Amino acid sequence: MKAEGTVFKYGDNVDTDVIIPARYLNSQNAKELAMHAMEDIDADYVKNVKPGDVMVGGWNFGCGSSREHAPLVIKTSGASVVIAKSFARIFYRNAINIGLPIMECEAAADAISAGDRVSVDFDTGTITDITTGETFKAAPYPEFLQKIIAAGGLMNSIKGEK
Amino acid sequence: MGMTMTQKILASHAGLSEVKAGQLISAKLDLVHGNDITTPVAINEFEKAGFTEVFDKDKISIVLDHFVPNKDIKSAQQSKQCRLFSAKQNVSHFYDVGTMGIEHALLPEKGVVKAGDCVIGADSHTCTYGALGAFSTGVGSTDMAAGMASGTAWFKVPSAIRVVLTGSLPKYVSGKDVILHLIGKIGVDGALYKSLEFTGEGAHSLSMDDRFCICNMAIEAGAKNGIFPVDEKTIAYMEGRTEAPWTVFEADEDAEYDEEIVISLSELVPTVSWPHLPENTHPASEGSDIRIDQIVIGSCTNGRMEDMEAAYEILKGKKIAPWVRGIIIPATMDVYRECITRGYATAFIDSGCIISTPTCGPCLGGYMGILADGERCVSTTNRNFVGRMGHISSEVYLASPATAAASALKGYITDPRTVMEEGR
Numbered sequence: 001m002k003a004e005g006t007v008f009k010y011g012d013n014v015d016t017d018v019i020i021p022a023r024y025l026n027s028q029n030a031k032e033l034a035m036h037a038m039e040d041i042d043a044d045y046v047k048n049v050k051p052g053d054v055m056v057g058g059w060n061f062g063c064g065s066s067r068e069h070a071p072l073v074i075k076t077s078g079a080s081v082v083i084a085k086s087f088a089r090i091f092y093r094n095a096i097n098i099g100l101p102i103m104e105c106e107a108a109a110d111a112i113s114a115g116d117r118v119s120v121d122f123d124t125g126t127i128t129d130i131t132t133g134e135t136f137k138a139a140p141y142p143e144f145l146q147k148i149i150a151a152g153g154l155m156n157s158i159k160g161e162k
Numbered sequence: 163m164g165m166t167m168t169q170k171i172l173a174s175h176a177g178l179s180e181v182k183a184g185q186l187i188s189a190k191l192d193l194v195h196g197n198d199i200t201t202p203v204a205i206n207e208f209e210k211a212g213f214t215e216v217f218d219k220d221k222i223s224i225v226l227d228h229f230v231p232n233k234d235i236k237s238a239q240q241s242k243q244c245r246l247f248s249a250k251q252n253v254s255h256f257y258d259v260g261t262m263g264i265e266h267a268l269l270p271e272k273g274v275v276k277a278g279d280c281v282i283g284a285d286s287h288t289c290t291y292g293a294l295g296a297f298s299t300g301v302g303s304t305d306m307a308a309g310m311a312s313g314t315a316w317f318k319v320p321s322a323i324r325v326v327l328t329g330s331l332p333k334y335v336s337g338k339d340v341i342l343h344l345i346g347k348i349g350v351d352g353a354l355y356k357s358l359e360f361t362g363e364g365a366h367s368l369s370m371d372d373r374f375c376i377c378n379m380a381i382e383a384g385a386k387n388g389i390f391p392v393d394e395k396t397i398a399y400m401e402g403r404t405e406a407p408w409t410v411f412e413a414d415e416d417a418e419y420d421e422e423i424v425i426s427l428s429e430l431v432p433t434v435s436w437p438h439l440p441e442n443t444h445p446a447s448e449g450s451d452i453r454i455d456q457i458v459i460g461s462c463t464n465g466r467m468e469d470m471e472a473a474y475e476i477l478k479g480k481k482i483a484p485w486v487r488g489i490i491i492p493a494t495m496d497v498y499r500e501c502i503t504r505g506y507a508t509a510f511i512d513s514g515c516i517i518s519t520p521t522c523g524p525c526l527g528g529y530m531g532i533l534a535d536g537e538r539c540v541s542t543t544n545r546n547f548v549g550r551m552g553h554i555s556s557e558v559y560l561a562s563p564a565t566a567a568a569s570a571l572k573g574y575i576t577d578p579r580t581v582m583e584e585g586r
Contacts (some may be wrong), residue, residue: 065526088354
């Protein structure tokens, strides 16, 4: 599976309160929630994001609350992947469980600039900055998680076990 | 090679004699928990996947606490969905308005969690129960749904940081100051994916309420869990609250840790995290020129009885600054009732504060104390991210109940020791 898009770049410690502020969590409707994605750090994100676009962050992306609404709004907003130096652990679990691709790659997160065109090959973990011509390799998922991803998320994978 | 306390609990719940850091395991769960924000999403996932029955009605807890008594129609719908599901599944530990409290204060109080348990909760502060010597960690709604269906969850076995506490806390310094100090030292990802295992004679000197507060904010250092050894204080807390047997796990003598951090409790001072990260810690005494608009004393971090006592000791017989809005929220109905019985509620009102029934409300910018642009709040809650409590230009300063109460009196960030020493 591949994706290509324009980069939206943020810093370290992007927290779940800025990804989707709790004042909107009286709704579970993904489309309604996604209208507010990232609004507290980037009010223009929702206006500008297009299907396939790429979100890049620094260390500890997704820290804070356990709200699954956070990876869900990023996915629903159209972003195809989040690339970061590291992910907060609950965000990491939630992204796998709901099927938002995430890639851990410090070199890519450093080198890629906002507005670059980037393509991502999920099967090989290769990240290509089309604007600069640089390529990067993300850390592969452990085999255990690959099984969850291949099953189409956690709920499908436990159904298979029963 | 030996195992940490967390590793031993995980090994026992995975049916293994030994686990190693980094190993992926499937563990049996003693409790699967959710609240009024995360449970509706979990119910949808549970039902969408075709499950009809939870694995064990006695091992599920659902607490309505974030937006209750409901703040608007949408949040009322979410509570209703939780209520109907709990009735249909006959969930044993369902808490609604009247019996509810803030989840992580309530479940230990009601004896729903105990030493040696393996717990997941769809709320990041589920790590609180480590204070009882349990392994407990926050997950998302889909993990909750899978846990409700299967009674198991997958974990990557964490490595650990050993936090050795020495000495004992000075007056007006509390568990909140300990955890803020630690986060200031290691940073908001200083314990990412790891356990924070507290030990040393200082750990045993701490009250249960201080231990709950410390474990509660382990997530604010990125940790998977925080945990304290079980001692006579833990046992005294659990006795009379639960009839179920508990299991005491201890770290092996030769357990391996990534790092050891020593904190001398005797040397700690009242500590405040400046916006917009919990790691931005300063001594409270450095904030004397920071004028504030509001204080909040409450939350799963600091809404317990000792927190109310600390606030009462500072506020009784005094008036808060006229420009400060003082909001006090006992975390559970038992704490709320006790505040009334002991006369704290009257003292808080006489000081110019309001006292609310339990809710998470303002902590996450839900309701009951939202900040306008540029406003500043000293809060005993756990996060001070951009926009956490309201407008994106508002500011949250994290502190202990004593520091929040002292700051309310002065109208500026205040070291509680100065208020108590000089009178007012």
